Each structure stands twice: as structure tokens, then as C-alpha cells.
Amino acid sequence: MTAKKEFAIFDHELVPEHRVLSEEEKAELVKKYKIKLSQLPQIKADDPAVQALDAKPGDVIEIKRKSPTAGVYYYYRIVVGD
Amino acid sequence: MIMQSIKRVIGSIEFGILSPQEIRKMSAVEVTVPDTYDDDGYPIEGGLMDKRLGVIDPGLRCETCGARYGECPGHFGHIELARPVIHVGFAKTIYRVLESTCRECGRIKLTDEEIEGYMKKFELIENRRKVREKLIKEIHKKAKERKVCPHCGAPQYELKFERPTIYWEIRGEEKHRMMPSEVRDRLERIPDKDLPLLGLDREKSRPEWMVLTVLPVPPVTVRPSITLESGIRAEDDLTHKLVDIIRINNRLKTNIEAGAPQLIIEDLWDLLQYHVTTYINNETSGVPAAKHKSGRPLKTLAQRLKGKEGRFRGNLSGKRVNFSARTVISPDPMISINEVGVPMDVAMELTVPEKVTEFNIEKLKKLILNGPEKYPGANYVIDPEGRRIRIMETNRETLVEMIDIGWTVERHLMDGDIVLFNRQPSLHRMSIMAHRVRVMPYKTFRLNLAVCPPYNADFDGDEMNLHVPQTEEAQAEARILMEVQNHIISPRYGGPIIGGIQDHISGGYLLTREGAYFTRLEVEQMLMFAGVEVEELPKPDKVENGIELWSGKTIFSLLLPKDLTIWYRNKLCEDPKECEAIEKLIEEKLIPSKEEIRKVATDGFVYIRNGKLLSGAIDKKAYGREDGKILDIIVREYGVERARQFLDQVTKLAIWVITHRGFTTAIDDEDLPQEAIERIREIIREAEQKVQRLIEAYENEELEPLPGKTLEETLESKIMAVLAESRDQAGEVASQYLGMNNHAVIMAKTGARGKILNITQMSALLGQQSIRGKRLYRGYRDRVLAHFKRRDLGARAKGFIINSYKSGLTPAEYFFHAMGGREGLVDTAVRTAQSGYMQRRLINALQDLKVDYDGTVRDPSGIIVQFKYGEDGIDPMRSWQGKTVDVDRIIVRTLLKLREKG
Numbered sequence: 001m002t003a004k005k006e007f008a009i010f011d012h013e014l015v016p017e018h019r020v021l022s023e024e025e026k027a028e029l030v031k032k033y034k035i036k037l038s039q040l041p042q043i044k045a046d047d048p049a050v051q052a053l054d055a056k057p058g059d060v061i062e063i064k065r066k067s068p069t070a071g072v073y074y075y076y077r078i079v080v081g082d
Numbered sequence: 083m084i085m086q087s088i089k090r091v092i093g094s095i096e097f098g099i100l101s102p103q104e105i106r107k108m109s110a111v112e113v114t115v116p117d118t119y120d121d122d123g124y125p126i127e128g129g130l131m132d133k134r135l136g137v138i139d140p141g142l143r144c145e146t147c148g149a150r151y152g153e154c155p156g157h158f159g160h161i162e163l164a165r166p167v168i169h170v171g172f173a174k175t176i177y178r179v180l181e182s183t184c185r186e187c188g189r190i191k192l193t194d195e196e197i198e199g200y201m202k203k204f205e206l207i208e209n210r211r212k213v214r215e216k217l218i219k220e221i222h223k224k225a226k227e228r229k230v231c232p233h234c235g236a237p238q239y240e241l242k243f244e245r246p247t248i249y250w251e252i253r254g255e256e257k258h259r260m261m262p263s264e265v266r267d268r269l270e271r272i273p274d275k276d277l278p279l280l281g282l283d284r285e286k287s288r289p290e291w292m293v294l295t296v297l298p299v300p301p302v303t304v305r306p307s308i309t310l311e312s313g314i315r316a317e318d319d320l321t322h323k324l325v326d327i328i329r330i331n332n333r334l335k336t337n338i339e340a341g342a343p344q345l346i347i348e349d350l351w352d353l354l355q356y357h358v359t360t361y362i363n364n365e366t367s368g369v370p371a372a373k374h375k376s377g378r379p380l381k382t383l384a385q386r387l388k389g390k391e392g393r394f395r396g397n398l399s400g401k402r403v404n405f406s407a408r409t410v411i412s413p414d415p416m417i418s419i420n421e422v423g424v425p426m427d428v429a430m431e432l433t434v435p436e437k438v439t440e441f442n443i444e445k446l447k448k449l450i451l452n453g454p455e456k457y458p459g460a461n462y463v464i465d466p467e468g469r470r471i472r473i474m475e476t477n478r479e480t481l482v483e484m485i486d487i488g489w490t491v492e493r494h495l496m497d498g499d500i501v502l503f504n505r506q507p508s509l510h511r512m513s514i515m516a517h518r519v520r521v522m523p524y525k526t527f528r529l530n531l532a533v534c535p536p537y538n539a540d541f542d543g544d545e546m547n548l549h550v551p552q553t554e555e556a557q558a559e560a561r562i563l564m565e566v567q568n569h570i571i572s573p574r575y576g577g578p579i580i581g582g583i584q585d586h587i588s589g590g591y592l593l594t595r596e597g598a599y600f601t602r603l604e605v606e607q608m609l610m611f612a613g614v615e616v617e618e619l620p621k622p623d624k625v626e627n628g629i630e631l632w633s634g635k636t637i638f639s640l641l642l643p644k645d646l647t648i649w650y651r652n653k654l655c656e657d658p659k660e661c662e663a664i665e666k667l668i669e670e671k672l673i674p675s676k677e678e679i680r681k682v683a684t685d686g687f688v689y690i691r692n693g694k695l696l697s698g699a700i701d702k703k704a705y706g707r708e709d710g711k712i713l714d715i716i717v718r719e720y721g722v723e724r725a726r727q728f729l730d731q732v733t734k735l736a737i738w739v740i741t742h743r744g745f746t747t748a749i750d751d752e753d754l755p756q757e758a759i760e761r762i763r764e765i766i767r768e769a770e771q772k773v774q775r776l777i778e779a780y781e782n783e784e785l786e787p788l789p790g791k792t793l794e795e796t797l798e799s800k801i802m803a804v805l806a807e808s809r810d811q812a813g814e815v816a817s818q819y820l821g822m823n824n825h826a827v828i829m830a831k832t833g834a835r836g837k838i839l840n841i842t843q844m845s846a847l848l849g850q851q852s853i854r855g856k857r858l859y860r861g862y863r864d865r866v867l868a869h870f871k872r873r874d875l876g877a878r879a880k881g882f883i884i885n886s887y888k889s890g891l892t893p894a895e896y897f898f899h900a901m902g903g904r905e906g907l908v909d910t911a912v913r914t915a916q917s918g919y920m921q922r923r924l925i926n927a928l929q930d931l932k933v934d935y936d937g938t939v940r941d942p943s944g945i946i947v948q949f950k951y952g953e954d955g956i957d958p959m960r961s962w963q964g965k966t967v968d969v970d971r972i973i974v975r976t977l978l979k980l981r982e983k984g
């Protein structure tokens with residue numbers, strides 16, 4: 001890695017919570033929405049949040065977003081290579 | 083053979099390149115003669131109008147299928163090219179493929195490991211097109227860098243592509259031109275297994291098929307010749323082009339056979355390439371367009387498809403339909419919001435197919451007897467076999483006898499029929515709504531004024547379209563989903579988009595304001611006019627000199643649902659203290675007595691309890707569009723049908739009041755007493771002095787710059803602030819002298835039309851004119867107009883107008899005003915253009931998304947866009963001003979019900 005300033009992105013108030021799903025949770029998600037993993041929205045492996053979580057392509061990330069109408073809203077994105 | 087209509091569902095469409103074998107297979111004839119008809123006007127055999135290609139002359143028979151003109155669909159032919167030529171449409175792809183592959187062995191210039199890696203990646207991405215395209219680009223970049231083939235070790239040369247169809251190989255000093263045959267040879271060598279990495283497919287798109295050896299000739303039905311009035315045949319542009327191709331092809335062939343010098347052959351070859359190129363696309367850059375004798379460029383294949391009038395945008399996306407009408411619109415306040423007035427002429431042309439049943443047969447027989455000329459009649463009948471028979475004077479009686487259950491009658495449009503009504507530009511859902519027909523005299527479509535906002539219609543010559551659904555399913559769907567009342571609440575902001583406008587609001591105010599009383603005669607008339615049915619009038623609110631009087635509030639209450647309760651602060655609430663008193667009273671006591679309310683009642687605060695308007699006047703906040711609270715509540719709590727009834731009645735009631743009381747505005751509405759004029763002059767004088775002092779302070783360098791601003795900017799913003807304040811003050815003074823008896827003021831304050839600012843500008847002063855938020859500064863050197871001194875920073879020199887529209891502008895002021903006005907015009911023009919473009923882009927991006935049954939938003943391939951529609955799963959049209967539910971209202975309603983029960 002190039003010399004980068006250490007910056008904990010999850011400490012920033014505008015960055016929502018990110019979490020890597022376990023294999024079981026992944027299977028559950030796929031079942032719940034009756035989808036193939038390729039039908040999930042994608043997130044690049046070089047996305048700062050993905051790098052901070054040290055997630056690998058194929059992992060599914062759960063993002064807990066704040067919503068003015070729904071309170072919290074969970075979004076799932078699959079990590080893809082570049 | 084009779085053309086049979088076979089209905090089949092298209093499962094999928096695949097695009098590929100035609101192989102020479104396929105072209106020959108589908109060809110009915112090889113075309114070799116560069117001509118069309120002989121001197122007798124008979125198709126030449128082997129020519130471009132050969133009868134095996136189909137026929138366009140009545141009387142001739144197709145030699146392929148045996149059918150006549152109109153029945154034969156036409157058949158392809160082909161031309162065997164003497165030498166291969168590049169297909170311009172693929173010229174760039176050919177270049178990419180050549181660069182990516184070895185000149186000797188044809189393999190892709192990647193190592194075996196790389197090939198394996200990429201193959202895996204391709205499997206993973208399946209059909210995500212964007213990623214696939216990116217990957218193919220990457221492969222190309224990597225492969226073309228290889229100077230030595232990883233498979234056979236042959237050295238590679240750099241390739242150059244010269245538009246439109248020439249390829250060069252740079253062999254050190256020597257530049258070698260690759261003729262199409264050489265290109266084709268190379269492409270042929272590419273093994274099938276490498277094709278996926280090049281974005282090709284062995285079955286659908288072998289690379290060598292991008293170099294043409296056989297050219298398909300489209301059927302004559304695609305390029306029919308037309309006979310001019312003079313009797314001369316004019317051929318289609320495609321035919322002209324094909325004649326050129328065949329002529330050169332034949333010359334090339336004879337020259338090759340005769341063993342002509344290479345130079346001559348190559349010249350002819352290039353000429354053939356030119357003709358084939360322009361045949362495919364006559365707007366290829368770098369190629370002079372093929373032209374007609376008249377100088378008009380030929381319209382060849384690509385030109386038929388491209389652009390606004392092309393096959394896609396013109397014929398496929400933009401279809402024309404039957405059973406539709408278009409005419410000018412005009413207003414009719416007496417019809418319901420879900421009706422449309424249809425001119426008699428239109429009603430007699432548009433028809434509705436009605437199936438004959440035992441219940442309607444007598445009615446339909448009468449209609450048939452009336453025929454197409456007399457309303458209400460019918461234009462056609464359809465027999466059980468599906469044959470359409472025109473009703474005429476001569477066959478009327480027979481048809482009436484023949485008609486029975488199983489037949490269909492295409493009868494005239496009649497009152498109550500459902501139709502779709504539309505105004506362009508159809509920017510949102512409410513641009514097409516279903517209305518019920520009211521057949522009327524004269525020649526315009528009539529619509530209720532409350533539906534002007536969703537259509538964005540006015541009556542300065544606007545035209546609208548009308549469509550008649552032809553099946554019961556379509557009619558039912560229109561009735562259930564599309565009728566106007568179903569669209570009162572806009573999905574955009576969760577409030578009413580259909581509602582009272584202009585006079586509906588002013589009239590409502592005049593009816594319900596404090597002190598508005600009406601006699602029995604007036605009350606009876608207005609209720610009759612509005613179509614309100616009352617068994618008995620309520621008790622009069624007061625009796626003066628023996629005359630019974632009803633307050634407007636009492637009458638208005640007759641239109642409300644009997645248990646409607648709501649309170650809100652409206653636009654007329656100017657003194658918050660006044661409104662707070664009543665608001666507190668209601669919220670504390672929940673059910674205060676009538677007397678208590680009357681004591682604190684004010685026009686600015688509306689309180690409706692159990693369908694009785696106890697306080698407040700009606701303004702835009704009651705049933706106006708965008709913020710009509712009462713209308714909003716009625717839609718949600720009493721349903722759309724009740725809301726329609728309410729809106730129909732309340733607008734008519736308001737119109738009765740405004741017409742019978744009289745409502746007008748004229749220049750004397752802006753009359754101010756001398757005293758007011760002097761006060762305004764004083765305000766302006768003071769403002770100008772303040773500006774002068776600021777300028778002096780600036781010149782004496784006494785001005786303190788504001789943070790983040792230069793000294794000049796500071797001065798400007800301070801001057802702007804002073805002048806803006808002076809206009810506000812002047813407006814204040816003006817409105818002090820213009821009360822609620824002034825019609826312009828009524829319109830502004832109730833929200834019916836215009837703003838107080840407009841009145842200020844008419845009666846007091848126009849104020850500062852600006853461009854891009856700045857005082858005017860452009861024009862002459864250091865001044866806007868030559869009538870001022872250079873570098874004059876004073877108010878009047880830079881666009882401050884001290885006159886009003888009524889007092890009249892000085893020439894300089896007039897010019898300043900025109901400068902400021904120009905900005906507005908430019909802004910609207912630019913905004914519409916930009917938003918129209920954005921609309922197109924958004925529609926293209928979002929049109930195929932849909933909400934699935936599990937609440938997710940997905941694209942057609944099932945890729946999830948949102949896990950819950952709108953992140954909360956809420957339909958904005960059924961939301962409460964964008965929020966899910968109004969909890970406060972639910973609590974209050976429950977409390978009220980409990981209290982009333984005791």
C-alpha cells in the first residue's frame with residue numbers, strides 16, 4: 001500500500017455501519033430474496049469501506065443506513081473484484 | 083395464398099452476423115443485371131426487380147411464392163461479390179480483432195494462463211454487459227501490446243486503421259496495405275476457442291463474416307419504385323445504390339477474368355468498397371456521400387434506421403393509433419372533474435364496440451337505423467366471423483334484420499363512455515387520465531378547471547388528445563385505475579394536485595369570511611347551482627329587519643362530510659397571537675362550546691367540527707392544489723368518490739358566489755391615498771441616502787469588509803440589503819392602505835393568484851432589477867447606460883426602479899426592467915431544455931425497473947436495486963405528505979370519539 005494517512009472511515013458520522021455477513025447469513029439472504037449472488041447490488045473491492053473491513057470478493061456486506069421515513073434500512077452489496 | 087394471421091409469442095431475439103452461407107440460403111435469386119425494368123416496364127430477369135424477389139405491380143405474380151402484390155411478403159436475393167469488401171459497420175471491430183490476434187497462427191495473443199483466467203472471469207460475470215465490455219477492452223489492450231505471439235513465436239507488426247475501411251501493417255520502414263481479402267484470410271485463421279475472449283461467437287458471429295463476400299439484396303417490397311404523375315418510374319434510393327454495386331461488381335469481374343493489371347483491379351475494388359460502404363451508411367465520416375442527380379444525398383440502410391424519423395424512434399417507439407381525436411380545449415365549470423366534453427362531430431367519428439346481448443339488442447338496432455350520419459348512431463357492425471360491415475343508407479334495414487347475439491356494433495361515443503384524455507408533454511402519470519364522456523355541441527374538448535394543474539393546461543390554444551379504449555378489459559382498467567378522482571393526491575408529494583384554482587379560492591373566501599351573510603333566495607340558488615341536495619335548510623344564523631340570513635360558513639358546512647373534524651392555520655393568519663388563542667382553546671378543551679369558539683373565531687384559523695365550519699375563512703389551504711387540507715382529508719378518510727363530489731360542489735358554489743357578488747380587478751385597485759404615496763417616497767429617499775452614505779464610506783475607505791468578501795462585494799451586498807429592505811417597507815405601507823376589500827389583495831392573500839409583491843410592484847415601486855442576483859452592471863464602459871456618470875455606484879444608476887407599474891417607468895428604468903426580464907425568459911427556456919433532457923435520461927435509466935411481489939425493486943434480469951421500495955415500502959400517494967402516517971391525527975380522532983361518547 002502506498003503511504004496513506006490513517007483515517008478510520010467508520011468514525012465519520014456520514015458513513016453508515018458496514019458489516020460482513022457470515023456464510024449462514026449469506027445463505028439466508030439468498031433464500032429470503034430468492035436470488036443468485038450475482039443479482040445483488042455490487043460494491044468494488046477497492047471501496048474504502050470494503051478495505052477497512054478487509055472483505056474479499058464474494059463477501060456480502062450489510063449496510064445499516066438511516067432513513068428519514070423508515071428509521072433504519074438494511075442494504076446488501078456483494079464485493080466484486082476489479 | 084392468403085396471408086394468414088398467425089399469432090405467436092416471441093420468446094427471445096438474438097443478434098448476430100449473417101454468414102455467406104446463410105445469405106445464399108435465404109436468397110431466392112442471384113442478382114447480376116444492374117437494371118430494373120425493360121422498355122415495356124416489365125421486370126428484367128436477374129435484375130433488381132426480378133419477380134423472384136417479390137412483386138409490387140398489381141397483376142404480376144411472385145415467382146417464389148406465387149402470391150400477388152400485397153400478399154407476397156417479398157424475398158431476399160444476393161450478389162456474389164467479385165472480391166471481398168469490408169462491412170463499414172464492423173470496421174472498428176475488425177481492427178480490434180486483428181490487433182488482438184497473431185498474424186501467423188490466428189491465436190489470441192495471450193498466454194494460456196491468461197486465457198484460462200479470463201475465461202473464468204467471463205463465466206462469473208454472466209450477462210452484466212458493462213463489466214463484459216470492460217473486460218473485452220482490457221483483453222484487447224493486453225493482446226495488442228504483445229510483439230511476439232505467445233503460441234507460435236511469430237513476430238507481430240503494428241497495425242494502422244485508416245477510416246473508414248483501410249488497414250495498414252507497419253513492417254518497419256515499409257507500409258503494407260492489407261486488402262480485404264488478406265484481412266479476411268487472417269480472420270478465418272482465428273480458432274473458435276479464442277472467440278469468446280474477443281466478444282465473438284462461433285455460431286452467431288465468426289469474425290470473417292464481417293468481411294463481405296456475398297451481399298444480400300433486400301426484397302422489392304422494402305424498396306418499392308414509385309410511379310410519378312408524369313408516368314415515369316422513380317426507383318428507391320436503395321435500388322439506385324444496388325445498381326451501382328452490381329455495375330462495378332460486373333466490371334471488376336470481367337477485368338479480373340481478362341487478367342487486367344493489378345492497378346486497375348485495385349481501383350475497381352476500392353470503388354466497389356465505396357459503393358457497398360455508402361449502401362450501408364451514407365453518412366460514414368471520411369466518405370463523400372453518394373448523391374442523387376439533384377444533389378440530394380441518398381437515404382441508405384443506416385439512414386432508414388437512425389434519427390428522429392428513423393425506424394426506431396419514428397415507427398417503433400412512436401406509433402400512431404386509431405380511435406383517437408385531438409382538438410383545442412376550453413373550460414366548462416359545470417361538468418364534473420372526471421368528465422370531458424366531446425364535440426358531437428368527434429363523438430360521431432369515434433366508436434365503441436358493443437357486443438350484442440339480449441339486453442341491448444333493441445337499443446343497438448335503433449343505433450344501426452340511425453347510421454353514421456345521425457347521432458346517436460353506429461358506423462360499423464362486425465359479424466360473428468369478424469367481418470366489418472360499414473353501415474350505409476342501403477344496407478341499414480338488412481343489417482338490423484341480420485343482427486343477433488354474437489355480433490358487435492361499433493356505436494357512436496355516448497355519455498358515460500370511458501375515454502383516456504392526454505396533454506403533452508406527458509411528463510407524469512397524471513398527464514393521461516380517464517374521463518367520462520359528455521357529448522356537447524361546438525368543436526372543442528371541454529374540461530373542468532380543477533384538472534388544469536395535472537395536465538398543466540390553459541386555454542390559450544392548447545390542444546389535447548382523446549383515446550377510446552376498445553375492449554371491456556381496457557375500459558375496466560381505465561375506470562378502476564385511471565379515473566381523475568384516483569389521481570387527486572399526487573404521488574410526488576403526497577398532497578392534492580387536483581383542486582380549486584383562482585376564482586374557486588377567491589369565491590370560497592368571499593363565501594366564508596367573517597360577516598358574509600346570504601338571504602334565503604341566495605342560499606337556495608347557490609345550493610341549486612352547486613348541485614347540493616338538502617332536505618331542509620339549517621336554522622338561519624340571524625334575522626335582520628325580519629330577513630333571515632345564513633352565514634357563508636353554514637352554507638359551506640352543508641358540503642362537508644357530517645363527521646369531519648379538522649383544524650389548521652391558514653394563509654390569512656397574519657397575527658399569530660389571534661390564531662394561537664383559538665388553537666390553544668381547541669387543543670386544551672378538545673370540544674369547546676360554540677359560544678367559546680365564536681368569541682375567538684378569526685378568518686386566519688379554520689376549525690371544522692363534525693362537518694361544521696365554526697371558525698376561519700376558506701382559502702387555498704382548504705381545497706387548493708398542493709396544500710388543500712380539507713380536500714386531502716376527505717380523499718383519505720371518505721374516499722375518492724366523496725372527494726370528487728366535494729370538489730365538484732365546492733367549486734361550483736364558489737363560482738356562484740363570485741359571479742353574483744362580482745369580482746374584478748382594475749388599475750384603481752392599486753390606487754393609494756396621497757399620504758401613502760408620500761410615505762413611500764420618503765422610504766425611497768431614505769434608502770437612496772443610505773446608499774449614498776455607504777458609497778461615501780467606501781470611497782473614504784471607512785467601510786469594513788464582511789468576512790469572505792472584498793470591499794467592493796461588501797459594498798454591493800450592503801447596498802442590495804438596503805434597497806431590498808426599502809421595497810419591503812414600501813410594500814408594507816401599500817398593503818396597510820389596501821385592505822381585504824381590495825380584490826387584488828384578496829387574491830394575493832388567499833393564494834388564489836399572485837403575490838403581495840405583485841401588488842407592491844403595481845402600486846408602490848418595482849425595486850431593484852438584477853441579473854444573476856447582482857445589481858445591473860453590464861452595458862457601456864463603467865456604466866449600464868450612457869445617461870449616468872461613469873463609475874456611478876448610486877441606486878438609480880444600477881437598476882433600482884423607484885416607479886411603480888402604475889406611475890410608469892422612466893426610459894432608463896424601462897430599459898433596466900427589460901434587462902432583468904430577459905434573464906427570466908432565458909432561464910425558463912434553458913430550464914425546460916435541461917429538465918426535458920434529464921427526464922429522457924431518467925426514463926431511459928429507470929423504465930424497466932419494477933416493484934416485485936416481495937417488495938424489492940428489481941431490473942428485468944432480477945438484479946436488486948432496492949430491497950424495499952423507496953427504502954420504506956411506502957407508496958407516496960398513500961402516504962401523509964410524504965410521511966408514513968399522521969399519528970397525531972389518529973390520536974386526536976380517537977380522543978374526539980371517546981369524548982363525544984362521554
Ligand SMILES: [Mg+2]
Pocket residue numbers: 539540541542543544
Ligand atoms: Mg397554453
Ligand SMILES: [Zn+2]
Pocket residue numbers: 135136137144145146147148149154155156157
Ligand atoms: Zn413471394
Ligand SMILES: [Zn+2]
Pocket residue numbers: 184185186187188189231232233234235236
Ligand atoms: Zn501465433
